[in-house]
Amino acid sequence: MAFESLASRLQSTFDKLRGRGKIDEAIVNEAMREVRLALLEADVNFKVVKQFVARVKERAVGQDVLKSLTPGQMVIKVVNEELTELMGGNVSKLAVSNRPPTVIMMAGLQGAGKTTTTGKLAKLLQKQNRKPLLVACDIYRPAAIKQLQVLGQQLNAPVFSLGDQVSPVEIAKQAIQHAKEEHLDYVILDTAGRLHIDEALMEELQQVREVAKPDEILLVVDAMTGQDAVNVAESFNEQLELTGVILTKLDGDTRGGAALSVKAVTGKPIKFAAMGEKLDSLEPFHPDRMASRILGMGDVLSLIEKAQENVDMDKAKEMERQMRQGEFTFDMFLDSMQQMRQLGPLEDLLAMMPGMNKMKGMKDLKVDEKQLARTEAIVKSMTAEERANPDLMSSSRRKRIALGSGTTIQEVNRFIKQFDDMKKMMKQFTGMTDKMKKKSKKKGGFLPFKGKPPVDPFGGMGGADGKKNGGMNFPFNPFK
Amino acid sequence: MSFFKKLRETIVKKSEEVTQKFTDGLSKTRDLLVEKVDDLVRRYKKIDEDFFEELEEILIAADVGVNTVMELVDELRSEVRKRKIENALDLQPVLSEKLVELLKNNEDQNCKLNIEEGRLNIILFVGVNGVGKTTTIGKMAHMFKQEGRKVLLAAGDTFRAAAIEQLEVWGDRVGVDVVKHQQGADPAAVIFDAVQAAKSRKVDVLLCDTAGRLQNKVNLMEELNKVFRVLQREVPDAPHEVILVLDATTGQNAMAQAKAFGKSAGVTGIVLTKLDGTAKGGIVIAIRNELDIPVKYVGLGEKMDDLQPFDPEQFVHALFAGLIAKESEEAEEDSEGTSQSDFEQK
Numbered sequence: 001m002a003f004e005s006l007a008s009r010l011q012s013t014f015d016k017l018r019g020r021g022k023i024d025e026a027i028v029n030e031a032m033r034e035v036r037l038a039l040l041e042a043d044v045n046f047k048v049v050k051q052f053v054a055r056v057k058e059r060a061v062g063q064d065v066l067k068s069l070t071p072g073q074m075v076i077k078v079v080n081e082e083l084t085e086l087m088g089g090n091v092s093k094l095a096v097s098n099r100p101p102t103v104i105m106m107a108g109l110q111g112a113g114k115t116t117t118t119g120k121l122a123k124l125l126q127k128q129n130r131k132p133l134l135v136a137c138d139i140y141r142p143a144a145i146k147q148l149q150v151l152g153q154q155l156n157a158p159v160f161s162l163g164d165q166v167s168p169v170e171i172a173k174q175a176i177q178h179a180k181e182e183h184l185d186y187v188i189l190d191t192a193g194r195l196h197i198d199e200a201l202m203e204e205l206q207q208v209r210e211v212a213k214p215d216e217i218l219l220v221v222d223a224m225t226g227q228d229a230v231n232v233a234e235s236f237n238e239q240l241e242l243t244g245v246i247l248t249k250l251d252g253d254t255r256g257g258a259a260l261s262v263k264a265v266t267g268k269p270i271k272f273a274a275m276g277e278k279l280d281s282l283e284p285f286h287p288d289r290m291a292s293r294i295l296g297m298g299d300v301l302s303l304i305e306k307a308q309e310n311v312d313m314d315k316a317k318e319m320e321r322q323m324r325q326g327e328f329t330f331d332m333f334l335d336s337m338q339q340m341r342q343l344g345p346l347e348d349l350l351a352m353m354p355g356m357n358k359m360k361g362m363k364d365l366k367v368d369e370k371q372l373a374r375t376e377a378i379v380k381s382m383t384a385e386e387r388a389n390p391d392l393m394s395s396s397r398r399k400r401i402a403l404g405s406g407t408t409i410q411e412v413n414r415f416i417k418q419f420d421d422m423k424k425m426m427k428q429f430t431g432m433t434d435k436m437k438k439k440s441k442k443k444g445g446f447l448p449f450k451g452k453p454p455v456d457p458f459g460g461m462g463g464a465d466g467k468k469n470g471g472m473n474f475p476f477n478p479f480k
Numbered sequence: 481m482s483f484f485k486k487l488r489e490t491i492v493k494k495s496e497e498v499t500q501k502f503t504d505g506l507s508k509t510r511d512l513l514v515e516k517v518d519d520l521v522r523r524y525k526k527i528d529e530d531f532f533e534e535l536e537e538i539l540i541a542a543d544v545g546v547n548t549v550m551e552l553v554d555e556l557r558s559e560v561r562k563r564k565i566e567n568a569l570d571l572q573p574v575l576s577e578k579l580v581e582l583l584k585n586n587e588d589q590n591c592k593l594n595i596e597e598g599r600l601n602i603i604l605f606v607g608v609n610g611v612g613k614t615t616t617i618g619k620m621a622h623m624f625k626q627e628g629r630k631v632l633l634a635a636g637d638t639f640r641a642a643a644i645e646q647l648e649v650w651g652d653r654v655g656v657d658v659v660k661h662q663q664g665a666d667p668a669a670v671i672f673d674a675v676q677a678a679k680s681r682k683v684d685v686l687l688c689d690t691a692g693r694l695q696n697k698v699n700l701m702e703e704l705n706k707v708f709r710v711l712q713r714e715v716p717d718a719p720h721e722v723i724l725v726l727d728a729t730t731g732q733n734a735m736a737q738a739k740a741f742g743k744s745a746g747v748t749g750i751v752l753t754k755l756d757g758t759a760k761g762g763i764v765i766a767i768r769n770e771l772d773i774p775v776k777y778v779g780l781g782e783k784m785d786d787l788q789p790f791d792p793e794q795f796v797h798a799l800f801a802g803l804i805a806k807e808s809e810e811a812e813e814d815s816e817g818t819s820q821s822d823f824e825q826k
Binding site for chain 2: 036037116142195225232254257
């Protein structure tokens, strides 16, 4: 239940009631209950949920949802729009002070990821040819200063520290002076994590604010935070007047309802999202994608973007051309597999596919990366000749390949059979996609994967999905 | 001598303050819940959907877990239908019945750490990033040291910048040794060395730190599993405890964490940290109900002695006492009173 997407739940609600002929407000209420549950499961604060559902309901009734042939779709559309709107537009810009240095102050609970995010923010600024100074204002947690220094080293950015015996207020003051002297244009103050109800420490933050007069005060929030996110955000905002929020640990599998809660109670924009362990994993926040994520509806846009970043377009085009001629060799197979693997762990990709979480057994499915590696080993144990000409495979060759790849002959046989199946399927599809393309041109339809064929990891599954997605160049099915 | 006496007194006083803070914090929740439910029952003369909805919200606000709450409320719904209850006031005893059931599941669970005299006890700490693993290890090392045990720490977080230094600072504070490699080293190798060192130094308790990792990162979970296997191989029936450190502010995702870490590292217990804030960590009830993993300790601050043993009954009582009808509350008051004073003595 937990990971069932809102879409499928709404659908089943409306399906249940379809036979009744008359659709009335009771059904809307039923649908709203599903919306509410989905949001609560995603950790959106219950007060925020309440207001939100009331607004959606109003719109849903007004917008002729009931007369629509697909009321479930309509409700989702409304929910999605409202969510996106509530989470604000794209505002990933940082303030720039007209009298440098621009001062950014980081604040948040313990363990939200302030120090790491400070490093990531510095990296982002460096990419924009800015010169950030990292300031170690966390004098409480053991080795926090050292942590910032290590990050500074990795980034090749200066770190300002006065040890852990000087008050953060003094550190901030001197750091800004230092930045002026050294002509550094950004100062990022990494403060200690603190509870929003710790009066002494909150008072200290206020003092730092007085002295440093930061242009940005960013609250760092763990995306996994539950109902309490509201209290934390409200309290920090009241005492510090935040200018924005950074959401961390979004690369986890949390739905991240905290984002909505925080935005709703503070009204401050979520500027960035931290998406990984590496220092360059700070990304602009996309409200629309977050909306889909909270609703458990996948994140196609991020998937496409990822593909664009990682896929070698020339290679892909060449492969597409070959495939259109009905060619498919082990070399091509290997290429497409490697390209796909560059996109990251398969499971991450799966999580981004809409509807994947709806499929039976999908949520427990563990894509066996090892199996992929074995397949790779099999292909790599073939001679160049064999790879270019799949028809060569005699039984003695198969035996040799099994030995060379550390697999069994059965595995090799199975793989080759799969490969042959793919090849057949591909011939059918290439014919079909040509027709599809002509059609879609007429209709002006949008084929999300048109032109970058190797990103479709599920080609081998065939069926309606495959037809929809145009070029079928990666038909290897890891789930067999 | 008087100096030591004074020192002792201040320490005792401090820990009493902490205990006070804990019970205060929970009693605040309790009062709030009492008030809310009383108010709810009074306002709704008739039981309808809105009534259930509001009841759900009251429970969900404590992060109890949507599934647990929904099950509870669904059961209530069917009871209402079966017993033909119309008045909200009449529902209250049924409600308490259900909540007491929730308690019963937990009675036989052991919240003590599996520590035995005369052997090397190994405790592995796991969890996502930033929940307080290293801090908890520092506190626990202090606790074992106070009990007169010989403690060794293993700096298994070789990934995060300055994590090793952080553990070393704790080692210095508490006065125990730390086995470490360099940043970027194989954590399993660090743990292996630590076990060897612990054996030769005849250590009582070895606390193993690991890097924070999100539970959906397959590779990192594999790495953790390797650490786990190394421990299993080097010492029979080790690790004796695998502690999942959970941040009390975490919402529904804590369930996914408990499941994933349970799978790859065989979690035996939970330490709930940052309970000194406004979050109440209600999700541990859901975890307890669905996965049967008990909470063993709670973290209440950043100081050495801010780690307290966890009393599950007290915790659930504190969260739900308000929802339990007056009659049963009276009966339980005595037992609760004693457990309360027990708790304070600790």
